[in-house]
Amino acid sequence: MKFKKIFNDQRVVLTLLTIALFIFFGLRNSAFFNVDFVIYPLLRDGATLTVIGLAQLCVLSIGHLNLAVGRMAAVSALVAGASYQYWGLTLVQGAILGVLAGALLGAITGWIIVKSQVNAFIVTLAMDFALLGLVTFIYVTFTGATAAFTTKPAGMDYWRSKSLADFCLGPICGPKALPMMLVPAIFCLILVSFMFSKTRLGRELLSTGSNLRAAKLSGIPVENRVMTAHIFSGTLAGIGGLMLAYTNGSFTAAIGSQVMLPSFLGPVLGGTLLAGGAVAVLGTFIGTMMTLVIRQGLSVQGIGLETLNIALGLVLLLALSVGQIQKMFTSIKLRGKK
């Protein structure tokens, strides 16, 4: 129970801290409380980054990492964009195709890691470079100077600009501050959380991450689990890529190019161990929101880009120390026990 308690505590602390920061920035400058210009976009970006954070979390669970997470998102957007532009697919058909492309990339990555026994860091780094080249090449070849697929299928703007206020059950409508983008994010949060906390698959993934050799010797098919983790990662990166593209309004090579490092922030701030074996799904959302509140809050204060980056760097440092600090506390506790 104690272990669980620490995690609960951390999530509570993180939530309180995020709210405190939010109020702090709001009090300093009331523009921060503006629904249309701050809160709505904040949550919309938060939703997208959370899904990409979950993509990272899936591989962190087995102690791997996915440096190609942003580029996998780009490929999904590319596939969906091409399908809208050239094949005239509907919004949903194209989206499904895009997500499948992400899953396929994840599967290929996992397969290479299992078969070559090369570290996931190297494989996904190589994957990132390869995909960067491929994505840019395709956009330039097919669309020339625009370097973007601009055809918007029916309903795409809906996801970009509508909020739960447009979603009514009889006379009761949702709040205007909550963007539609939250719906797929919440859907992913629930599924991933359920998978890790309740199911056999989740347990096998975490066991593999906690101690690979012990998992192997206990009869867990660890190679399959490595594949599974990377397929999930690719799938979620794909969903994230589509969310980025829909928010963006067009399909370009730049999609996903800024999300690789932030994808670590959410999960790790939330309490996911880089070494594997423990994940924090809800924590990923809270951690992501916190970084966005800081970024957005500072920029509303009129702080320059450089200072902003310094602040974000400090947050990253904090995030990466959290695991270590936690370990320190646990070891103090253990010392006490002995």
Next chain:
Amino acid sequence: MSNQLLISKVSKAFPGVQALNEVNLNLTSGTVHALLGENGAGKSTLIKIITGVYLADSGSLKVEGVEKSFHNPIESTHSGIAVVHQERNLIPEFSVEENITLHNPPLKLGIIDRKERTRLAKQALETLGFEIDLTERVKNLSVAQMQLVEIAKALVTNAKIILLDEPTASITGSETSKLFDVIKRLKSQGNAILFVSHKLEEVYEICDTVTVLRDGVSVLESMPLADYKQGEIVDLMVGRHLAERKAETRRVDRNATPVIELKNLQTSLGHRNISLSLYPGEVLGMYGLVGAGRSELARSILGLHAITGGEILVNGSVVKIRNFTEALHKYRIGYVTENRKEEGLFLDFPVRKNISVTILAKILQRLSVINPKKEDDIATKYVDRLGIKVVDNNQLALTLSGGNQQKVSVSKWLAAETKILIIDEPTVGVDVRTKASFHELITELANEGLSIILISSDLAEMVAVADRILVMRRYEFVGDLDNSKDYQSMSRSIMNSIQAS
């Protein structure tokens, strides 16, 4: 003889437990002093106080008559105390000489003086009477050689007091006798040596004086070892008279179909002509020294290394076992590893999850969800059955003692209801009482019909538990003996079969 290290009335409490209660110990130069006690008796805590990891709550610690109080390991090192830990603290990628001079490399203008480093390392190794290539990387050394490097590392700090924490736990018999030569040498040079071990035979071979801890109290304080019989020491350690269990020979039906049979097996690791039959309910011992190829054989059978010739039969039919998943789910074979921390447990998982890992498929409800109640019930069943000491099933495996961890590691295979269990060195680093309970457990499981292959380098354990003993040497069987359970005659025949080969 001067008092090198004098500990009087040292106490240390942790929340909820009095780890040490007014412990006394007098370590004099030129002696080897045994520190004995069961797991959890307080040996580790005492060592940690001497080496400055913990600070004592009360009591005094004197080095060469001077009152000391160590706040960190560096202060302890500066007072001439060195410790050689069970888990080796060497850097595998560094050379022997780099490791030996690691803590205090000789400097010249701020740069490491290589000549001086070589000289220091050479000198330390000469003191030990031990030769080795100084530029060899430590990862290429044998466990015994690493141990000696570790001792050499202690010597370059000019230590006069050397603590050896279970130095023989993972080295072979002949390596042990070499280590003992080194210890004798250190002793004749006037060093004071504190020797911690679970192997009483060795303690009697090398030690002069003895202190026994039980539940944090020194029940025997710095007495000459020769005045006490082995049985008396054991009684002091466990606090009651452990009745000598009369080991009985068991009846095994050798006309039945063997549950597993190997015919002229060869492996990519170099096993040759390996043939054996394990009958239902039998405990088949596989004896040999460390490095004889026993664990490697077990792992090859389970698919970790390639089989290059011969056949494996399970229940009479030829099979090909590709991996541990197949071994478990298709053939019902389990393997209790000798490296419980590295391979047997998920240390940061609760006991519950460590036990259920092999049976996830059996405790599912809808949507492939693990049924928490079933999981907990099964964990409770084996915690009770094996007498695992836990607060509850959610206690982390990390926080259990070695013996209890080992029981958890066995539990998962019992929960999986395996038919064949390969148990690899189950009692290394486990105290006398837990050891005895393990031996009872193995016999009990065999009586219930489990077929067991027991791998052990502990001759006494072999003779006490196995029905038949196969002796392995250099990846080949060199003996196949029916166990009469008479230690004297069995140990003689086993040694003979090793010598004769």
